[in-house]
Amino acid sequence: MSPTLVILLVGCTIAAACALVGTFLVLRQMALLGDAISHAVLPGIVLAFLISNERSTLPMLLGAGALGVLTVFLVELSHRTGRLKEDASIGVVFPALFAIGVILVSRYAGQVDLDLDCVLYGEIAYTPWDLLYWQGQSIGPKALWVGGGVLLLDLLIVGLFYKELKITTFDASLAAALGFAPTAVHYLLMSLVSVTVVGAFESVGAILVVAMLVVPPATAYLLTDRLSHMLGLSVLCGVLSTIGGYGLARWLDASIAGAMGVVSGLLFVAAFLASPRHSLLSRLLRQGQLRRDMHEQLLLLHLDHGDGGLPLAEVSRRFSWSQRRLAKTVERLRARGWVEQSEAGLSLTPDGANALEHSGQGPLRHGPEDGSSVTVS
């Protein structure tokens, strides 16, 4: 397998796995919990490492998974006291656990071959050469096995418990009343997040994991109104960020993880600007359209009351509009054949009068091709 293919496959499996669980984190307004878990598992990794005395993946995954669940438990505990809000609880718990991890690493750094930089930043570029051995035989890059395993596990759990995850996320009290233990589902999801994060950050680093957990689901959230589509779209966004990021990194000769993070951010910005319903752009466009409609209607109404014609200068004086706004409004109405300009000034055409009559109270509604649907009766 070529190194490029390995890097892309590792990136895509991890991005997909993170997107699946990240979707539910974002919907539960717990996006930061992924961040917290990705840091707080450090002591678990170190302890697993010290106990098992080898740098194999399974004990580390288990140790990290256990710490992940402990993180969630501690956050819930401090949150449930009613003294701390959820975000503050997260902020209290994870630095403490992470710091313990840092102390453990520095205290035993001599005895263990564990690099803090590697844990935090990972390096996806090395994954093709970190091979997994089975009975002395190489069976391919380790990151690919871990990533694939984590992705399969996520697919399995999210697939099996889709309905339960959905109802506990949307309406926990109904879920509880119907007998779907929301707390159990919560811990199931959080265990899954822990395992996913740990499996992922060994290859791509904690920072990129956070980006992959949160950014693709947040992007998908802007693009769809259905949970199932949101899951699919976040996986797609994650995969696109991976592939695009790899291309960008090759082009710039820069960090692959960094480039992937940048591309996922760019995708989010694109969705934010261009999504059909939620976006800034469509909102601005809609507002602009409403404002233009309003101007046209005001002008038509005013001309309707004036007899004969109204000189532009007079309209400008009465409306105190800018020259540009007046000119543009008149131009649009003339293009539609609703007003005409003669020597006496601006006046309403029969078409314009008709359009005004049909517009009722609201802003003028035009036909698909600029009022072509409006005809003289």
Place this chain on the structure above:
Amino acid sequence: MSLSSPTTEADDRTPTPADDHHGPLASGQPSTHPNPLQHDALTDRHREPAIEVHDLTVAYQTQPVLWDVDLCLPEGKLIAIVGPNGAGKSTLLKTILGLIQPITGWVKVFGAPYRRRRSWVGYVPQRESVDWDFPTNALDVVMMGLYGSLGWLRRPGKAHRHKALECLDRVGIAELADRQISQLSGGQQQRVFLARALAQEARLYLMDEPFAGVDATTERAILSLLQDLRSTGRTVIAVHHDLQTVAEYFDHVVLLNMRLVAAGPVETTFNTENLQRTYGGRLTVLTQAAEALLKARAEAPKLQRGGPG
């Protein structure tokens, strides 16, 4: 049938299981779902109250919310829970549903703990309790009412979609099935919640402020739905805020202010003295309005009320 259509009940008989086949709940299409009213327990239905609460005390941290409440609510009535803010009304509902563990006391639903009666009870939470920006549509939310009968792991199918659509139709918004829930008005959102409860095909409905923040049309529609439910022997217990409509809408009333002030038929319980004990002295105008309404209702023939009055 649509929620907004006039109520079809006119008879004054005690509802029997047989009525279900003609009642509004089954109108048009025979229900394929087992009717909880046709349960074996129905034979002795008058022996078991819908809700029995004994010595119930609930506290958040050390702050008591409900204090030593004893309550027995009959089946087949529309029952309002009334009281000032922070009186523990929602808490009472949530405790009945097992969402909150009491410090002392117990709750029985049709003579058994709630967890053995889950499928008999439908729940309408407060509208603000969920995130309406959740990526889902109206039909999907209604389908959640069917999750209980599905149990763990099983996925809803075509029949469930059909059933959910029927329930949306019954609250009069079938045409909004595909609408994203944030695009619904407050009244429409409330109807979605009611449709979801209908999908639960329950015998007892617990509703947390079903009339809160809805327009007049929706309010009438919801009332008509509640009356339909009653006419087929269902029980509805609703937290209610509008004192002026209590006497008009409900049969029974529970007056609550941390302690139980009074509970019983509206005619005997919903009076100035009890209201003042519930709200303190702060209630002159509303009390008088309620009194006036009660008087008006006593004089008028009981048009609104079917079933066992």
